[in-house]
Amino acid sequence: MKTIFSVLFYLKRPKSYQTGPMPIYMRITIDSKRTEITTGRECEPSQWIPSAGRMKGTKETVKSLNNYLDTLRAKIDDAHSAMIKAGDDITSESLKCRFLGKEENPKMLIEIFENHNEKFGKLVGKENSKGTLSRYKISLSHTQRFLKWRFNLSDIPVKKVDHQFITDYDFWLRSERNCGNNSAVKYMRNFKKIITICLDNGWIDRNPFLKYKGKTKRVNRICLEQDDLKRIAEKNFSSARLEQIRDIFLFSCYTGLAYIDIKNLHREHLTNRYDGEIWIMTNRQKTDIPTRVPLLPQAIELIRKYEYHPKCANTGLLFPVPSNQKVNDYLKEIAELCKIKQTLTFHIARHTFATTITLANDVPIESVSVMLGHASIKTTQEYAKVLNLKLSRDMSALRSKIGS
Numbered sequence: 001m002k003t004i005f006s007v008l009f010y011l012k013r014p015k016s017y018q019t020g021p022m023p024i025y026m027r028i029t030i031d032s033k034r035t036e037i038t039t040g041r042e043c044e045p046s047q048w049i050p051s052a053g054r055m056k057g058t059k060e061t062v063k064s065l066n067n068y069l070d071t072l073r074a075k076i077d078d079a080h081s082a083m084i085k086a087g088d089d090i091t092s093e094s095l096k097c098r099f100l101g102k103e104e105n106p107k108m109l110i111e112i113f114e115n116h117n118e119k120f121g122k123l124v125g126k127e128n129s130k131g132t133l134s135r136y137k138i139s140l141s142h143t144q145r146f147l148k149w150r151f152n153l154s155d156i157p158v159k160k161v162d163h164q165f166i167t168d169y170d171f172w173l174r175s176e177r178n179c180g181n182n183s184a185v186k187y188m189r190n191f192k193k194i195i196t197i198c199l200d201n202g203w204i205d206r207n208p209f210l211k212y213k214g215k216t217k218r219v220n221r222i223c224l225e226q227d228d229l230k231r232i233a234e235k236n237f238s239s240a241r242l243e244q245i246r247d248i249f250l251f252s253c254y255t256g257l258a259y260i261d262i263k264n265l266h267r268e269h270l271t272n273r274y275d276g277e278i279w280i281m282t283n284r285q286k287t288d289i290p291t292r293v294p295l296l297p298q299a300i301e302l303i304r305k306y307e308y309h310p311k312c313a314n315t316g317l318l319f320p321v322p323s324n325q326k327v328n329d330y331l332k333e334i335a336e337l338c339k340i341k342q343t344l345t346f347h348i349a350r351h352t353f354a355t356t357i358t359l360a361n362d363v364p365i366e367s368v369s370v371m372l373g374h375a376s377i378k379t380t381q382e383y384a385k386v387l388n389l390k391l392s393r394d395m396s397a398l399r400s401k402i403g404s
Contacts, residue, residue: 005030005090007076009053009069011045012036020044026072028092028099031205035092037099039072041065075099089159091205106157107203110147113140113194129285131260139190146172158198166212185214222342223351226360229253231338233298242337245330247302248319252349253357254299256372259346260285263321270303270318284373291373296357354380 011022021042079098173184237243269282280293311320335344358368369380
């Protein structure tokens with residue numbers, strides 16, 4: 001990329017200056033950003049020509065000084081040309097370092113990423129969540145693998161990250177890592193945050209994401225219909241572990257709570273409200289947004305079932321919830337035993353609450369949004385889809401009105 005490069009020699013007035021010679025400085029300007037270097041020479045203001053940046057006169061001392069300044073200018077030009085030839089990122093500071101024979105200490109991409117994750121981790125439980133930290137750690141791992149694949153390097157100066165780097169990284173995520181569109185875009189967004197940190201700190205001058213267009217595609221969210229839900233609820237399991245996972249999954253279907261929020265549920269989160277019903281009053285771990293859920297009879301029954309479970313009795317937890325990985329592994333077994341066609345994951349329970357339990361039974365989407373702990377109804381609309389059963393019921397009601 002072409003840069004605007006200029007060099008200016010000028011007199012710099014010292015602090016508390018009154019009379020006498022002033023030091024001569026050389027100012028380097030590249031793309032409106034400047035730095036200065038002392039020349040080690042001085043000149044009386046009356047003998048200086050500001051427009052020429054030289055000393056006036058014909059004496060040998062004058063010629064010697066001007067020749068010295070010409071030599072400095074030639075060295076700066078040579079350093080600038082050498083950096084262009086080498087393909088280096090040229091800034092006023094990097095050119096100054098090259099001129100002075102100093103190696104500029106480059107900011108390294110992986111080092112910055114690791115520092116970000118370390119600081120982010122210290123705020124987990126305060127401002128940040130474990131889940132988000134985990135995603136940044138995965139993004140860091142992907143970035144390290146990409147550097148090895150593309151450059152055979154373990155780290156790279158952040159100034160080397162350009163638009164080509166971004167497009168190659170996106171391609172690698174989709175081809176080598178087999179990421180779907182939405183996953184690739186999310187990883188690129190995580191990486192973009194690191195680049196934004198570099199831009200904000202002045203470690204890079206250009207935004208390599210400027211022409212990158214990564215858009216997530218709307219996903220057809222899967223949920224269970226009433227018949228599927230009934231089969232799971234009525235199934236007798238020979239394994240206690242499968243029964244336990246089924247119950248936790250059903251509780252999510254009846255409350256809309258995410259896995260981590262059910263895992264963190266304590267008795268203190270249960271409240272008897274003014275309407276005489278039992279409510280769950282908590283905040284989502286992911287967003288810290290309040291969630292308010294009046295409990296259905298099925299959910300209350302499940303809570304009572306585990307009231308005297310050793311883990312619950314000793315800790316005050318509502319449910320003995322194993323790891324997310326184990327839960328999803330067991331749900332695959334449950335789906336097979338209950339002849340559920342969809343690939344069953346715990347998050348499907350949240351979609352089922354939004355769709356089959358609430359919206360299909362005429363609960364307003366505004367209420368569903370509050371119970372799901374969403375900051376915007378737009379998010380709720382992505383979870384919820386209108387079932388054929390409700391469409392049929394709505395149109396039947398319309399026919400009755402039109403026909404009467």
